[in-house]
Amino acid sequence: NAGVTQTPKFRVLKTGQSMTLLCAQDMNHEYMYWYRQDPGMGLRLIHYSVGEGTTAKGEVPDGYNVSRLKKQNFLLGLESAAPSQTSVYFCASSYGDSDRHFGDGTRLSIL
Amino acid sequence: RKEVEQDPGPFNVPEGATVAFNCTYSNSASQSFFWYRQDCRKEPKLLMSVYSSGNEDGRFTAQLNRASQYISLLIRDSKLSDSATYLCVVGTYGGSQGNLIFGKGTKLSVKP
Numbered sequence: 001n002a003g004v005t006q007t008p009k010f011r012v013l014k015t016g017q018s019m020t021l022l023c024a025q026d027m028n029h030e031y032m033y034w035y036r037q038d039p040g041m042g043l044r045l046i047h048y049s050v051g052e053g054t055t056a057k058g059e060v061p062d063g064y065n066v067s068r069l070k071k072q073n074f075l076l077g078l079e080s081a082a083p084s085q086t087s088v089y090f091c092a093s094s095y096g097d098s099d100r101h102f103g104d105g106t107r108l109s110i111l
Numbered sequence: 112r113k114e115v116e117q118d119p120g121p122f123n124v125p126e127g128a129t130v131a132f133n134c135t136y137s138n139s140a141s142q143s144f145f146w147y148r149q150d151c152r153k154e155p156k157l158l159m160s161v162y163s164s165g166n167e168d169g170r171f172t173a174q175l176n177r178a179s180q181y182i183s184l185l186i187r188d189s190k191l192s193d194s195a196t197y198l199c200v201v202g203t204y205g206g207s208q209g210n211l212i213f214g215k216g217t218k219l220s221v222k223p
Contacts, residue, residue: 035213042215043155043198090154099145100211102154 002026006091006103013081013110021076021106023091029101031094032074033058034066036087037105043090049074081110114138115201115214123220128189132217134182134199143202144175146184148195149216155198158184189221 004025013019023032033048035058045058049068063085065077074093078085086109092100117134124130144161159166161173161182172185182199199214 040215043213045211099147099157099160100155102156104154 004091004093004101004103006089006106008106009104010107011109013078013108015081015083015110017081017110018077018079019081020078021089021091021108023074023076023093023103024072025074025091025093025101026072027093027095027101028071029093029095030071031096032068033092033094033100034064034074034076035090035092036060036085037090038087046076046089083110086110114212115199117197117199117214117217119215119217121218121220123222124189125222126189126191128221129185129187130189130219131186132184132197132199132219134184134201134214136180136182136199136201136212138201138203138212139180140203141180141201143211144173144182145200145202145211146171146173146182147198147200147213149198150195155213158197186219189219191221191223194219194221 007022030051034046035043037043044060047066049055052071055066067075089106091103094100114137146158147155148158149155159168161175165174170187174183196216196218198216201212203210
């Protein structure tokens with residue numbers, strides 16, 4: 001039972017490049033989330049999904065897109081990376097109103 | 112507007128000490144409350160949920176005061192392994208519709 005798995009673990013991008021972060025969970029959770037964590041800012045919600053085929057905006061959605069084509073996967077896309085998107089990205093999932101189960105994060109640097 | 116506020120610390124305490132963390136929240140409609148623990152360069156992990164009547168899990172005690180919109184975490188007999196950042200987390204309806212607000216965390220360092 002792997003829980004929540006994020007790929008890649010690390011990535012360096014140049015400004016303007018695009019990339020997709022992949023999150024996979026094997027707990028059959030309906031809800032999935034993407035957060036970013038920056039020093040002094042705490043965790044902030046980017047987008048979330050309450051089920052396959054659904055997505056919704058969180059607190060800081062600008063510059064990101066998401067897709068939930070399969071229940072177990074939640075993809076986060078950066079169409080045109082900017083230095084302000086340098087951060088640690090965490091995916092999480094939950095069963096209903098329960099706590100969040102987090103992946104171990106993706107460290108993204110944009111030069 | 113700071114929805115969930117915590118003292119950032121760091122709290123530097125000796126092994127065996129008792130330490131208390133406090134957290135205040137601004138949304139009176141909040142219904143779910145948690146403490147998470149985050150080790151350096153790791154993901155947050157649930158430490159415990161916080162219930163209105165207060166709850167205890169071994170050396171950890173969490174309390175909620177809805178009238179004052181205040182949450183606390185007490186750690187007794189601190190261990191070196193308790194060193195981490197503790198995140199106060201507050202949710203509005205259910206907490207599942209993306210509406211969990213994470214505090215910035217309080218850093219604890221337990222010294223020998």
